[in-house]
């Protein structure tokens with residue numbers, strides 16, 4: 001069973017309660033009343049404006065305004081339009097969407113229904129990563145309940161809105177989280193990202209106008225509709241409103257999920273909430289937002305967890321996956337794991353990415369073994385810089401950034417490997 | 432019959448959910464693999480016929496996705512996550528223990544065909560590391576003894 005978060009707010013308030021995953025349990029807490037209100041008392045434009053006013057930003061990694069994204073869907077098109085709920089959650093260090101799928105599926109489905117009304121979409125595909133068999137089953141059960149209760153189908157909530165939801169399963173490929181890789185996969189193909197433009201709002205799933213949003217993004221929507229933009233802006237910072245669910249992993253006493261306002265300081269999350277490293281160890285570095293985001297050293301944890309502040313430290317919120325490493329950790333080994341992952345998951349379409357990820361891993365391993373040369377450090381940075389901004393999708397950037405972050409803050413670890421000809425951290429985790 | 436009637440009708444039900452037939456290809460491969468354990472060439476051919484595409488297109492999809500197997504790999508897929516958060520909490524030591532316990536290396540199948548042991552990338556369970564996936568089920572917060580017992584209980 002999925003463990004409930006240590007700290008909850010509006011998204012996760014009832015996730016410890018098994019009944020909350022059922023329609024009756026969800027309705028006991030006012031479930032689907034926000035959707036009813038949107039469908040019967042608001043226009044689609046009003047819903048979009050409300051989300052813009054609330055300032056809800058996507059929680060899938062890129063942080064784009066949800067209201068804006070919904071407004072891009074063509075209004076006078078006679079083609080079918082689709083929503084996609086991105087439940088591919090494969091960013092290492094991220095495990096919040098799994099909780100929302102397993103413990104609060106109706107909250108997400110209500111967000112989807114509101115999104116369908118606001119964008120005029122005919123159908124939603126929820127793309128669940130293949131390994132999430134249990135979450136997909138829980139979601140399918142919740143969806144079956146919705147159909148039986150007339151929440152989805154020909155007359156959603158008794159209105160003349162027609163909307164269907166389909167649960168689709170992936171099959172183990174990180175790149176299918178990238179929205180156009182996802183669309184290809186949804187069409188039954190290899191999940192290789194598409195060149196943009198055209199953007200999904202014009203040419204998306206099966207060639208039709210499509211909007212892609214993350215599981216958590218949809219889950220915020222009923223709360224915004226029920227309680228309003230000002231209420232939502234009562235959480236978080238001026239530029240990054242609302243809460244998010246931070247997943248804390250690695251060397252801390254209480255790894256787990258924490259729903260906190262955006263802008264909560266990273267050191268508060270790591271030390272006060274998660275208890276800091278066990279065994280009297282000190283923190284060495286923290287990856288703040290999933291593996292694609294550059295690491296921060298212990299001296300820079302006084303940063304509020306919102307993009308406007310994290311950017312000043314050359315990193316980003318990403319998916320809010322906070323990975324903590326204590327002082328015995330070898331940062332070159334960390335680099336080996338990171339570069340292995342990206343080498344393995346590159347879809348191979350772009351030369352810079354396919355070759356670059358291979359090189360990064362090779363050089364990283366050479367240094368770890370103690371066989372690197374002083375020039376290898378700059379070679380890593382050179383390869384990384386040639387991967388940035390050159391490719392079909394942002395995967396190559398996501399592979400380059402963490403390497404740059406490690407060398408920015410832990411260059412000494414790399415230099416010591418080269419100098420000593422071996423790993424100087426005998427107590428580090430094994431490779 | 433390469434594809435049973437039950438699976439065939441489940442595939443047809445999936446096809447009905449998509450605006451284009453091919454949207455159901457991944458779902459069909461999951462269904463077939465659950466029944467056969469892997470996607471054999473003749474199965475790929477039968478699937479290709481259903482979807483009115485070439486067998487090679489089916490195989491391209493099979494080989495792109497980690498979860499689809501293009502060769503038989505034992506009755507149970509045991510995958511220990513060795514991505515960073517799990518490695519920080521002992522996942523690689525766990526892999527070594529299980530390798531010794533089973534007498535095979537990661538990436539191999541036990542001689543009795545019972546277990547295929549492998550690594551996997553992050554499975555969305557980072558706070559409950561180390562962890563492993565066996566077929567469709569997650570086992571979290573493992574210690575070596577527990578993990579060995581779980582493997583021993585597999586038929």
Ligand SMILES: Cc1cc2nc3c(=O)[nH]c(=O)nc-3n(C[C@H](O)[C@H](O)[C@H](O)COP(=O)(O)O)c2cc1C
Nearest residue numbers: 058059060086088089090177178179213214217394
């Ligand atoms: C390599 C890569 C992997 C991604 N993986 C995911 C993912 O697993 N889940 C997700 O929601 N977004 C992922 N994204 C972001 C999506 O492309 C997209 O921006 C997001 O789903 C939009 O939803 P949002 O606006 O609600 O955040 C990924 C992006 C890239 C470049």
Ligand code: SF4
Nearest residue numbers: 347349350353391393
């Ligand atoms: S950047 Fe990498 S993952 Fe993205 S399309 Fe190019 S090769 Fe594929």
Ligand code: FES
Nearest residue numbers: 512517553554556
């Ligand atoms: S790193 Fe193992 S589950 Fe995330």
